[in-house]
Amino acid sequence: MGVVPWRYWTLKSRLALVVGVLSGVALIVANVVGVLLIQRYLEDRIDEQLIGISRPLAEFAPNPNGFVPRGGRGRGIGPDQVMYFIGADGALDTTRSDTAGAVRPPVPSLEEIAARAVTRTPYTVATVDGADWRMIAVERGDSGAYAVVGTSLDEVEQTTQQLILIDSGVLLLVLTALAFGAAFVVRIGLRPLTEMEAVAADISGGNLSGRVPGTDPHTEPGRLGLALNAMLTRIEGEVDARTASEQRLRQFVADASHELRTPLTSIRGWAELYRRGGSPPGPQLDETMGRIEAESARMAVLVEDLLRLARMDQHRTLDLRRIDLLEIAADTIRDAHARAPGRQVLLAGLSDAEDTFEPATVLGDDHGLRQVVTNLVANALSHTPPGTTVTVRVGLDGDEAVLAVCDDGPGVPPEHADRVFERLYRADSSRSRAHGGGSGLGLAIVAAIVQQHGGRVELRETPGGGATFRVALPAVGDSA
16 A cells, blocks of 8 residues: 555644644754753863862972872872873873773873863863763963863763653653644644535535534634635525526516417417408408407507516616606696596695695606606506596605605505516416506516616505505706
C-alpha cells in the first residue's frame, strides 16, 4: 500500500500533523537550548572556581624554603582537579604538581602556558582518553614561574547526558499527548464543518429547509455557519418565489388559453353552422355574422390586453407630462354614462366634507392613466348590482395625488382581496366574459401602469359596505 499524496489528505489529518510537527520542533529546540544553557551555566561555575583558585597563586610567590600557602598545593584538592607548577626554565615542579596521565591533561609547554597566562581566561583541553578538562594558567608574581589549574568536565558531561535522556523521554511523552490532544481539538474544531457537509448533502438531496445547528458568532466556523444559513434562507426564498412564479405562469397560460379558446370555439361553431347551410341569407345569416364579429372583437380585446401587459413588463419609456387626474376622472364618468345610462356614477372629493374639488396633478402618461380610471370604473360597474352607486373621488393626501373608485355594492370577499390584481384571476372562476364576467386582466393592467408611474394601488373596504380601489401617485406642484 503506497503513501497517500499530501493533496489527498483530509483537513483534519493535515492540521493534526502540522500541529504535531510544529510542537515537536518547538519542544526539541526548547530542549536543545535548555541543555546548552545548563551546560554553559555549569562551565561558567567551573570557570569561576578556577579563577578563584588561581587568583592567590598569581598574587603570591613561593618562598625559598618551599612554603606553599593554603590552597596552593595541587595534591589533595580533589580527584577531578589538577594543578601543575612550572618553573621559569619550563621544568615541572614534581614535588608540588599532580601527575599527568591518560585521565589527566598533559603538561603544556612553557610557550603555551605563557600565552595562556596573558589572558587569564579558562580554556578546554582534551585528555588521551577523550575526557575534557577546563584549565587556567597564571604567572606566579614576577618570578617567571607559572601555575596551571584544571578541573574535569566529566561531571558536567554526565549531567548533560542525563538531562538529554530525561528530556528525550519527556519529549516523547509530551509529543504523544500532543498528538492525541491535537487530533481531539481539531476534531472538535472541525465539527461545524462536518455538520455543514451533512447539511449541504441534505440540501443537494432536495431538502432546502436544512440549517447548520449551533452557530456561534464568536468563532470563524460559527460565522461561516451563520453566513451559510443566511444564504440558504435566501436560496429557499428564491426557490419558493420561483416555484410560485412558475405556478402563476402555468395558471396564467392555462387561463389565457381558456379565455382565447372560448371565442375561437364560438367563431368555429358559427362558421360550421354557416358552412352546413344552417344560416341562409337573411336574419339568420346576419345573426351568425354578428356573433362571429362580436367574438372576434372580444378575442381582439383580450389579445390587446395581453400585449399591453407584455409591453409593460419590458419597462418601456413612458410619455410623461403633467396630467390632471380630475380631468381624466370627469372624462371617464361621461364615457361611463354613455355606455351605461342607467347606472349612477358620481364625481366627488376625497372627503364628503369638501365642497370644492382640489386639483391633483401628476407627471404621467395620459393614455395609461386614462386606462387606469376606465378599467376601475368598468370593474365597479361589471361586478356590482344595477342599483349600486359608483363614486370617483379625486384629491391630495399629503404629497400624493389620490384617485379612488368606490362603490356601495357587496364588496370583495376577504379570501380574494389579496389576489384581485393578479393576471387572469377572477373571484368567481365559473364566470366568463360572455356571462358578464371579465378576463381578469383589467385590474392587472391597472396595477402594472400604476407601478410604472411610481405609485401604488390598494383595495380597501368602503365605509358602510362595498369596495374601494385607491390609486396613489406622486403629486407635482405648479412649478414642476
